[in-house]
Amino acid sequence: MSATRRVAIVTGGAGGIGRAIAARLQRDGLRVALWDLDARAAREAAAALPDGTAIGVHADVTDEASVAAALRTTLDRFGALHVLINGAGTTGPIAPVAECALDVWQRCIDVNLRSVFLCSRAAVAPMLAAGFGRIVNLASIAGKEGNPSMSAYSAAKAGVIAFTKSMGKELALTPVRVNCIAPAVIETPLLQQMTPDALAASLAKIPMQRPGTADEVANLAAWLASDECSFSCGATFDLSGGRATY
Template sequence: MNSYDYSGKVAVVTGGANGIGAAVAERLVISGARVAIWDLDVTALEPRVAALPADSILPVTVDVSDFASVSAALENTEAGLSKVDVLINSAGIAGPTDTVAGYPPDEWRKVQAVNLDGTFHCCKAVIPAMIAGNYGRIVNVASIAGKEGNPNASAYSASKAAVIALTKSLGKETATHDIAVNCVTPATARTRILDQVTDEFIDYMLSKIPRGRFVTVEEITSMILWMASAENSFTTGAAFDLSGGRATY
């Protein structure tokens, strides 16, 4: 397990109650950070998060698809933890599996609202203070689907492709302020998001990974910990693959 010194740093992890976000929140605390857990349901913390020292985490209820809710969450976080040095955008939904022709428009909008708008809202909220303080690290959790496009998952694929482009734009905008904005594009991990899709779709996703298994949240966390650390002082606007060999570009 890699470790970086996050002493004195404050991180926000969206979707931090479970899945990738929970694993990242746990590792950040172990590495010395204080972490605000931004989630729609902070009463459903995974045991790994619930077991963390109470003075090291701040659960904040937030709907990332609503900018007013994000702004309020930031106010609560700054009041409780004083600042935000690191933002990990992990909140996301899969949406239904269906063809483009059959995709319900309201479900399409919901996926974009959480995955894309939510990432934009959180970046927009924290960036002004990061620029003023001349320091910041942002990691957006995208997906290999955003690079390759998965059949019957157009809304999810499109949202994650847009997150990759948003990452590149913001990375260029903030490059002279010691702010690193990068994204990670993992293959499928066994998290609660798989509850939203069919077994047939899960089998398809596994068949596309040359390593023959799903990525673990711990493997994703290890990459994110470096990306969000002070040690990552040069790379920005990049997409880091964790595809098990699936990525073709």
């Protein structure tokens, strides 16, 4: 099937990285549904894309029923699903484990990990029906290294990496490929959730001495969503300016 007829979902589509990925996929010829908890922001982000085919969809990606409803809306509009970008996320609590409240911890796990499970599970059947599928999960270098005072975020992103490996192997004999990206610090509004000390500590670990850009994430995501990504499954692709050591 021509890429110009393919359909992509980008969760967290109203955010900086989500918008950049949606714009890049659209330039590659895909039709895009931007899912976000903020329905108005999702619609505005979709309307800002140039070709007029994108839609903004309300979705609480931590809720099974909301994911099912958002998928129905997407399929009703476009008729198929080929690409899922699991980009919804939050940095969660910035505090030592001993001072981290359970409900705040759980919310971080839900947004960063539970959402990947719910959306990926929902995407498999329509992708298999379409005969083509690409699932791209946004993990983090924190999932490999463990950032101090960011235990919930680090644990959730480590879970995304392991989930990607497992699901990628499960679907290796199908037309669906599952991979993930592990960025270091990326220049987006999400950085505002980090304390100045936490941000400085993260930037100090990057040999290139700068944060990445949303467009750099989008470029890698676009390749992982394409036909050219054919022999990678369950893999983690670093995007860390040299920070990653394994």
